[in-house]
Amino acid sequence: MLTCALCGGAAAQDAVGLSILGAPQAYDLAKEEPHIASKLRFGPNGAILSAWRRSGRVEFWSLASGTAEVRWDSATVYTDSPDLQEAVGLVSGRLKLMSTGRSERQRGMAPSHLALSANQRLALAADTPGVVLRDLQTGQARGFGTELPVRNGLAISPDGRYIVAAVGKYVDGQHETAIEIHDIHENRRDVLRSPGVVLGMWQLSISASNRLALSTQRNGKSGVMVLDLASNTAVLEQGAFESYWVRGLALSKDGSVLVTGDEKGKLRVWNVSENRRVYEHLAVQPIQAVAIDHPRRKLAWSLWDGTIHVVTMAANYASVAAQGEQGQAGSAEKD
Structure with missing residues (x-):
């Protein structure tokens, strides 16, 4: 068992305004x-950060006070809407809506994946x-x-137009994977395959501009890709990372910035349009999930010791914001 430090590498330790949510716990790299x-x-508005833990605990963190409100304690599957005004969880075998508390028993096989649009x-x-x-308003x-x-x-675009499923099977030590993109408006399905590449493990992220971010892996080295869903073309491709998997990824609302976190503890920020990395930070343990609040240039990432780290970045994301920039982050152009 390993007990890890509160912070990752020097960038996080030196960061002005770094918030660490939760107490570190011992963890085992084998599970x-x-x-x-x-x-x-x-x-x-950047004031709240939602977190779903593998235990089923759903927390809404106030970033001003550093305290969490526990919404559910046993949601085995979970998703929330982009504005956090609604959430759906599988609680005690029933699908439950957070806003009303209404729940229903599932018919047939219980879902393993949920995704909710705006x-x-x-x-x-x-x-x-x-x-x-399912349309939660009409029941259709x-x-x-x-x-x-x-x-x-599984992911759904904020406008509900695109459903993206990372499909696959694992047989005799080999992955067979594909990304299926369903355009609800056009009633069209596109299937993305890449021989020898594992597509879409762990996380999918769709921006309000309908860009899709997914992880890739070839020959034991991970990478990331961003696709424009309207044209079905790649706008960013990066690979040959030393980690086996990229576990966390998140696109800004406008799709211009991508944040990734991997099993080697590398937190990276990417300029999507320029197809280049603009920032990198090394944590001392694997990163499981990430989030971005682009208007306020805030990043969040979760570590295997159970802590969640939140920091404000400089205007170009090339560095952590200096003291004077912390209060100005909200003036960044809204996405």
Whole structure:
């Protein structure tokens, strides 16, 4: 068992305004502990950060006070809307809405993946082929077939137009993966494959500008890709990272900035349009999830000791903000 320090590398230790949420706990690199925060999301004004832990605990952190409100304690699957005004969790075998407390028992196989849009469209999938889309306002539902089981991840665009499923199977030590993109408006499905490359493990992220970020892995080295969903073209591709997996990734609302975190503890910030890295920080343990609040240039990342780190960046994301810039971050152009 390893007990890790509060902070990562020198960049985090020297950061003005670094917030560390939660107390560090011992962890074992051979397994994923229940205290790890596997999902993070900033609220629209940057004051709240949501965190879902593998134990099923859902926390809404006030960044001003550094305290958390526990919304649920046993949500085995979880998703929240981009504005954090709604959340859906699988609690005691029932799908439950956070806003109303309404719940319903699932028919058939319980979902392993949930994704919620800003307009209350909920995508659900089990570790089997197929995705169900439900409109939480009207109750209407429709299904979409997939070629392989939805094993690795599920996302829906904030406007509810695109559903993206990271599908795959693992047989005899080999991954077979693909990314299925369903355009609800055009009733069209596109399938992305790349021979020899594992696509979409751990996290998917879709911006309000309908850019999709996903992880890649080839020959034991990880990478990231950003696709424009409207044109189905890549706008950023980076790879050959020393880590086996990129576990955390998040796009800014406008799709211009990508944040990634990997198993070697590398936190990276990418300028998507220029296809280049603008910042890198080394933590002393794996990074599981990341989040970005672009208008206020805040980043958050969760570590395997259960802590969540939040910091404000300089205007170009090339460094941590200096003392005088901390209070000015909110004046950045809104995405």
